[in-house]
Amino acid sequence: MAHLLEGIDPDGYDRAYGDRELTRRIVPYFRGWGRVVAFVTAAVIVAAVAGSAAPVLVARTVDSAAGEDGTGTVALLVAVIVVTGAAAWLFTFLQQRLTGTLVGDVVLKLRADAFRAATRQDMAFYDSHPTGALVSRVTNDTQSFATLITMVLGLLGQVLMILLLMVALFVINVPLGLLTAAVAGVIVAVSLGFRRVARSASQQQQRALAEVHGYVQESLRGIAVARNYRGEEAAEAGLREVNGRWFRASVRLNRLFSGVFPLLISLTGLGTVAVVLVGGHAVEAGGVSAGEWVLFLEALALFWSPLTSIASFWNQLQQGLAAGERIFALIDREPAVRQLQQLPVPRLRGDLELRDVTFGYSADRPVLKDVSLKIAAGETVALVGHTGAGKSSVVRLLMRAYEFQGGRVLADGQDVRTLDLDQYRRCLGVVTQTPFLFSGTVADNIGLGRPGADREEIEAAARAVAGGDWLEQLPEGLDTPTDEGGRNLSTGQRQIIALARVFLQDASVLILDEATASIDPLTEAQIQEGLDVLAADRTTIVVAHRLPTVRKADRIVVVDDGRVIEQGDHTTLLRRNGAYSRLYDRYFRYQQPDVDPADGPVGGIPDPADAGHSRGTARTADGEEAGTVDAFSK
Numbered sequence: 001m002a003h004l005l006e007g008i009d010p011d012g013y014d015r016a017y018g019d020r021e022l023t024r025r026i027v028p029y030f031r032g033w034g035r036v037v038a039f040v041t042a043a044v045i046v047a048a049v050a051g052s053a054a055p056v057l058v059a060r061t062v063d064s065a066a067g068e069d070g071t072g073t074v075a076l077l078v079a080v081i082v083v084t085g086a087a088a089w090l091f092t093f094l095q096q097r098l099t100g101t102l103v104g105d106v107v108l109k110l111r112a113d114a115f116r117a118a119t120r121q122d123m124a125f126y127d128s129h130p131t132g133a134l135v136s137r138v139t140n141d142t143q144s145f146a147t148l149i150t151m152v153l154g155l156l157g158q159v160l161m162i163l164l165l166m167v168a169l170f171v172i173n174v175p176l177g178l179l180t181a182a183v184a185g186v187i188v189a190v191s192l193g194f195r196r197v198a199r200s201a202s203q204q205q206q207r208a209l210a211e212v213h214g215y216v217q218e219s220l221r222g223i224a225v226a227r228n229y230r231g232e233e234a235a236e237a238g239l240r241e242v243n244g245r246w247f248r249a250s251v252r253l254n255r256l257f258s259g260v261f262p263l264l265i266s267l268t269g270l271g272t273v274a275v276v277l278v279g280g281h282a283v284e285a286g287g288v289s290a291g292e293w294v295l296f297l298e299a300l301a302l303f304w305s306p307l308t309s310i311a312s313f314w315n316q317l318q319q320g321l322a323a324g325e326r327i328f329a330l331i332d333r334e335p336a337v338r339q340l341q342q343l344p345v346p347r348l349r350g351d352l353e354l355r356d357v358t359f360g361y362s363a364d365r366p367v368l369k370d371v372s373l374k375i376a377a378g379e380t381v382a383l384v385g386h387t388g389a390g391k392s393s394v395v396r397l398l399m400r401a402y403e404f405q406g407g408r409v410l411a412d413g414q415d416v417r418t419l420d421l422d423q424y425r426r427c428l429g430v431v432t433q434t435p436f437l438f439s440g441t442v443a444d445n446i447g448l449g450r451p452g453a454d455r456e457e458i459e460a461a462a463r464a465v466a467g468g469d470w471l472e473q474l475p476e477g478l479d480t481p482t483d484e485g486g487r488n489l490s491t492g493q494r495q496i497i498a499l500a501r502v503f504l505q506d507a508s509v510l511i512l513d514e515a516t517a518s519i520d521p522l523t524e525a526q527i528q529e530g531l532d533v534l535a536a537d538r539t540t541i542v543v544a545h546r547l548p549t550v551r552k553a554d555r556i557v558v559v560d561d562g563r564v565i566e567q568g569d570h571t572t573l574l575r576r577n578g579a580y581s582r583l584y585d586r587y588f589r590y591q592q593p594d595v596d597p598a599d600g601p602v603g604g605i606p607d608p609a610d611a612g613h614s615r616g617t618a619r620t621a622d623g624e625e626a627g628t629v630d631a632f633s634k
C-alpha cells in the first residue's frame with residue numbers, strides 16, 4: 001500500500017513503494033536458495049498442522065476421559081499429544097535455523113547492492129546527501145528489512161495455524177465459529193487500518209535517525225575545525241536540533257502504538273467473553289460437548305496470541321517496510337552521470353576537448369558558460385584564474401564526476417558519454433590537493449593504481465618519485481600503516497603517494513589539482529621531479545597555483561567567471577598585457593624567491609620571460625596594491 005511521506009523531509013530520491021512492489025523486488029534475492037525455501041515452507045506447514053492439532057487432541061482427550069473410553073485410549077491420546085508437541089517444536093526449530101541463514105544471505109546481497117548503488121552515484125549526489133545518512137541506509141536499514149523478512153516467515157506459520165483451527169471450529173459448531181471469525185475480522189481490520197499511519201511515522205523516525213547519524217559523523221569528521229570555529233557548544237546545539245526531530249518522530253510513533261494496543265486488547269477481551277458465554281449456552285443446550293467447549297477456549301488463546309503479536313510486531317514490521325522502501329529507493333536511484341554507450345577504452349591517446357560546454361552544480365546557476373577548450377595528446381595545460389573561476393569544475397567534467405547540461409566533452413574525438421565509464425576513468429591519473437588514502441599501508445595505497453601489481457612493481461613506482469628518497473621519512477617505508485583518509489601522513493606525503501599510484505597506473509592523462517597549502521621545499525621538489533617525469537609523455541592538465549608549473553606548461557588557459565578568456569604560453573601571454581598579465585602581477589610573480597611584495601608591480605623581476613611585459617600595466621584597474629599574496633581572491 002503506497003503512502004505519502006510527510007513531516008521530516010525525505011531525501012530527494014525517496015519514493016513510496018507498494019507492498020506488492022516491495023515483495024516483487026525482494027523475491028530475486030532468494031534466488032539460489034530454492035531447496036531451503038521449499039524445506040522452510042514444508043517445516044512451516046508441518047509445525048502449523050502439529051500446532052493446530054494439539055488443542056483438537058486435548059479436546060478429544062477431555063471428552064474421552066469424561067466419557068466411557070478406558071484409560072488405554074486416554075493414555076494413547078496423551079502420547080499422541082506429546083508426539084505432536086515434539087513435532088511442532090522440532091519443525092519450528094528447523095524453520096528458524098534455516099531462516100536465519102537464508103535471511104543472513106539476503107542481507108549480504110541487499111547490502112552489497114545498496115553499497116554498489118551508493119558508489120556509482122556522481123558527486124552531485126554526495127554534495128546533497130550526507131554520507132552519515134547513506135551509511136545508515138546501507139547498514140541499519142538492510143538489517144531492519146531482514147528482521148521484517150524473518151518476522152513475515154514466522155507469521156505465515158501462525159496464520160496457517162489459525163486457518164486450520166478455524167476449519168476445526170467451523171466443523172464443530174458453525175455459529176460459534178462465525179462468532180470467533182467475526183471478532184478476528186474486526187481485529188485484523190483495525191490492525192490493517194493502523195498499518196498505513198504507522199509506516200509513514202516509522203519512515204519519519206528512521207529518516208530522523210539517519211539525520212542524527214549524518215550530523216554526528218560530519219561533526220566528528222570536522223572536529224578539529226569545530227573546536228576552533230564552531231565550538232563544542234554550537235555543535236551540541238546542532239545535535240540537539242536533529243535529536244529533537246528524532247525525539248518528536250519517536251514520540252509520535254510511540255503515541256500511535258500506545259493508542260492501538262489497548263484497543264486491540266479490549267477487542268480481544270470482548271471477543272473471549274462472547275465466545276465463553278455463547279459456548280457455555282451451547283454446552284448447556286447439548287449442542288457442544290465439554291471437550292469441544294474446551295477446544296474453543298484453547299483455540300481462542302492460541303488464536304489471539306498471533307493476532308495480537310502481529311500488532312505488537314507492528315513497530316518492527318513497519319520499520320522493516322519503511323527500511324525496504326529506503327533501500328530500494330537508493331538501489332533504484334539513477335546517477336545523473338549517464339553513459340549512452342559503453343565503448344571499450346583500452347587506452348587513450350590523450351586528445352581532450354570541451355566543446356561549448358555549459359555546466360552548473362544547480363541548473364539555475366551556470367558555473368561554466370560555453371567553454372571550448374582543445375587539449376592535444378601529450379600537451380601540458382595549466383588552468384589559472386581567480387578562486388571560484390571554474391578551473392576545478394573543468395577538470396571535474398573531464399573526470400565525469402558531474403554531468404554537464406550543454407555542449408560536448410570529447411576524448412580522442414569520441415563523446416565521453418559513449419565510453420565505458422570505468423575504463424575511461426582508469427585512463428585518468430588524478431592527484432588532488434589532499435589525496436584520500438584508504439586504511440592499510442602505503443604500499444596498499446600505491447597498489448590501487450593497478451590491481452594485481454606485485455611488490456616489485458609497487459616499489460618501482462614508489463622509487464619513480466624522487467628516487468624514493470621520501471620513503472626514508474616514513475617509519476616503516478612502504479609498509480607504513482595509513483589511517484582512513486591518510487590522517488597520519490602530511491599533505492605532501494599523501495601527494496607523493498598519489499603520484500606513485502599514478503606512476504603504477506600508467507594513466508594516459510594526468511589530472512592534477514595543485515596544492516595551495518604550503519609544502520616544504522624538499523617535498524615540493526620531490527613532487528615536481530615526479531611530475532616532470534610523469535607529464536613528459538602524457539596529456540597533463542594542472543589546476544595551477546605555482547609559478548614553476550605555470551611557466552613550464554605548454555599552454556596556460558585563463559579561466560574567469562566560468563569562461564576561457566585567454567590562452568597561450570607564459571611569454572606570449574605576458575606580452576599581451578591581458579588577464580594573465582594582471583594575474584601574474586597580483587600573484588605569481590611574488591612566488592619568485594627574490595621578489596619582495598613591498599616592491600611595486602613588475603620591474604624588479606630579473607627573468608627574461610618577463611622581457612616583453614611592459615611597465616605600467618601592473619596596477620589593477622582599481623589601483624589596489626599588488627603586493628597582497630591572496631591575489632586569487634578577487
Ligand SMILES: Nc1ncnc2c1ncn2[C@@H]1O[C@H](COP(=O)(O)OP(=O)(O)OP(=O)(O)O)[C@@H](O)[C@H]1O
Nearest residue numbers: 127361362367385386387388389390391392393394
Ligand atoms: N560541489 C559544488 N556545489 C555547488 N557549487 C560548487 C561546487 N563546487 C564548486 N562550486 C561553485 O562553482 C564555482 C566554480 O568552482 P571551482 O571549484 O570550479 O573554482 P576554482 O576555479 O577551481 O576555484 P579554486 O581555485 O578556489 O579551487 C564556484 O562559484 C563554487 O562556489
